Amino acid sequence: MFDIGFSELLVIAIVALVVLGPERLPKAARFAGLWVRRARNQWDSVKQELERELQAEDIKRQMQDVRQSMQDTENELRASGEAARRQVQDVDDQGRSLVDEVKATAESADADAATQPVEPESRP
Numbered sequence: 001m002f003d004i005g006f007s008e009l010l011v012i013a014i015v016a017l018v019v020l021g022p023e024r025l026p027k028a029a030r031f032a033g034l035w036v037r038r039a040r041n042q043w044d045s046v047k048q049e050l051e052r053e054l055q056a057e058d059i060k061r062q063m064q065d066v067r068q069s070m071q072d073t074e075n076e077l078r079a080s081g082e083a084a085r086r087q088v089q090d091v092d093d094q095g096r097s098l099v100d101e102v103k104a105t106a107e108s109a110d111a112d113a114a115t116q117p118v119e120p121e122s123r124p
Helices: 006-115
Strands: none
Touching: none
8 A cells, every 4th residue: 555665664763763762662663563453453354344245245146147047947948838738739639630530531431331222242
C-alpha cells in the first residue's frame, strides 16, 4: 500500500530519536509496533471475511445455475414424455382402426360367402 524505502525509515528513526530521546524511544517503538500489528490483524480479518462472503455468493450463484439447469432438463423431459405419449396414443388409435377394418372386411367376406350358392361337386 505505502512504498517506504530504507532511506525514509532511517530519516523517521533519526527524527524519533531526536524528538523522544533514547529513554522513551524503545517504549514508543513497542507501542507503535503494537498498533501496527493490531491494524494488520484487523485488516486481515476484514479481508478474510470478505473472501468468505464472496465464496458464499459464488456457491449460491452456482447452486442457482444448477437448479435452473435441472428445471430446464425436467421441462424438456416432461415435454419429451408428453410427445412420446401422444405418439403412442396415435399408434394405438391407428392399430385399433386397422383391427376394426380387418374385422369389417372379414365379416363382409363371411357374409358374402354365406349368401353365395354352393355348387355341387361334379364326379367324373
